[in-house]
Amino acid sequence: MDKTLSRDGTPIAYRRRGDGPPVVLVGGALSTAVDQEPLAALLERRFTVLTYDRRGRGASGETGPYAVRREIEDLAAVVAPAGRRVSVFGMLTGGALALEAHAAGVPMARLAVYEPPYTPGAAGRLYKARCGTRLHELLSDGDLAGAVALYLSRTGVPEPTIARMRHDPLWAGLEATAHTLAYDDALLGTGAVPGERFAGVTARTLVVTGGFSTAQAHESTRALAAAVPRARHRTLTGQTRELAPQAIAPVLTDFFTRDVCAHLAS
Structure with a gap:
């Protein structure tokens, strides 16, 4: 590159x-x-x-x-x-x-x-705020796997699928970029x-x-x-x-x- x-x-x-x-x-x-x-x-x-x-x-x-x-x-x-x-x-x-x-x-x-x-609307903004707070808590604790799992769950990936993904070699790559989830959260502002x-x-x-x-x-x-x-x-x-x-x-x-x-x- x-x-x-x-x-x-x-x-x-x-x-x-x-x-x-x-x-x-x-x-x-x-x-x-x-x-x-x-x-x-x-x-x-x-x-x-x-x-x-x-x-x-x-x-x-x-x-x-x-x-x-x-x-x-x-x-x-x-x-x-x-x-x-x-x-x-x-x-x-x-x-x-x-x-x-x-x-x-x-x-x-x-x-x-x-x-x-x-996530427009009052309910959408509240949901975004709660997810954002939890994301930053996980990242502050160094729980990169938890941050990835939270993101995947938010996007509709079922919990059993996430559990299987944790054993996939690609999971390490997801964890390597997990800290950037905070950047995407910032890009969306309040969600509106x-x-x-x-x-x-x-x-x-x-x-x-x-x-x-x-x-x-x-x-x-x-x-x-x-x-x-x-x-x-x-x-x-x-x-x-x-x-x-x-x-x-x-x-x-x-x-x-x-x-x-x-x-x-x-």
């Missing part, structure tokens, strides 16, 4: 593949660039695809203390060489990061997000969709949810699409929170390619 330096000097590792208009993929909680490879392999047929390790994960460095603005600066460093032609796709909390970055002025031609896990801030998102935006996803996911993505000025909502038939690369790749190709045509015609 190549590396670029974020504004605070933190090295951010990234991988570039393919040839064509630039697209950056932003992963969600506990993910690294490796997890983005299946989708990148499908998109590289039409695009130059950049995947990267968010700070504190994989081959990227980490400089404390954490702040959301630092992750925004990391993403800005990755997209900078592509200029204003870059399109961005963010999965889950990676979508929240991409939205925050563009609202803060990071240029993007088009932006697509899949189920940023906001930050409508006032996202009014500054000027790129055409596609907000996607899975047809078999939870009612909360449908509610939150529709609230997000309503808050972003140039956004539209799309439900992807047959998909859940565990999005299949083969399902989203043609959607992104169509959405990002139409933007390129419009750009070349202008």
